[in-house]
Amino acid sequence: MDISIILLIIGLICVIASFFAGNPSKKYEEELEKVSISLHQETSGLKKRLKVVEEELMIGVQPTxxxxxxxxxxxxxxxxxxxxxxxxxxxxxxxxxxxxxxxxxxxxxxxxxxxxxxxx
Missing domain, CATH: 1.10.10 (Arc Repressor Mutant, subunit A)
Known part of the structure; x- marks a missing residue:
C-alpha cells in the first residue's frame, strides 16, 4: 500500500472518531455563556441603581x-x-x-x- 492511502485512511478514521467523541469545549462554552448572562444582568442592575441615585442627587441640587x-x-x-x-x-x-x-x-x-x- 502506498503511504498516502494509509494517511488518508487514518485521517478519515480520525474525522469519524471526532463525531463520536464528546466535545469538552461545549461545557466551557455553556459556562461562559452563563457567566456572560450573569454579568449582563448585574451590569443592568447597577445601571438602574446608578440612575436612581443620580435622580435623587438631582432632586437635592435644584437651583434655588x-x-x-x-x-x-x-x-x-x-x-x-x-x-x-x-x-x-x-x-x-x-x-x-x-x-x-x-x-x-x-x-x-x-x-x-x-x-x-x-x-x-
Whole structure:
C-alpha cells in the first residue's frame, strides 16, 4: 500500500472518531455563556441603581435662587453665589472685595447678607 492511502485512511478514521467523541469545549462554552448572562444582568442592575441615585442627587441640587431687591430691579441670586458671599464675609473680606469676586454690586451683596441675617 502506498503511504498516502494509509494517511488518508487514518485521517478519515480520525474525522469519524471526532463525531463520536464528546466535545469538552461545549461545557466551557455553556459556562461562559452563563457567566456572560450573569454579568449582563448585574451590569443592568447597577445601571438602574446608578440612575436612581443620580435622580435623587438631582432632586437635592435644584437651583434655588434668592430674589435680591435693589433700587433698580429684583435679580435672583443663585444659592452657590450666596454661599460664596457668606464664606467670603466669614473670612473677613470687605463688601467691595466680595462684590468684585461674586460679580454683584455692593448693594446686592449687602442685600444677600441681610437676607441671611448677617450684618454687612
Amino acid at each position: 435662587a434668592i430674589p435680591i431687591k435693589s433700587k433698580n430691579s429684583t435679580k435672583p441670586v443663585h444659592e452657590i453665589i450666596v454661599n460664596q458671599i457668606l464664606s467670603l464675609h466669614a473670612q473677613g473680606y470687605s463688601i467691595r472685595d466680595i462684590a468684585k469676586r461674586s460679580s454683584l454690586s455692593e448693594a446686592e451683596v449687602i442685600a444677600v447678607l441681610q437676607s441671611r441675617g448677617v450684618s454687612g
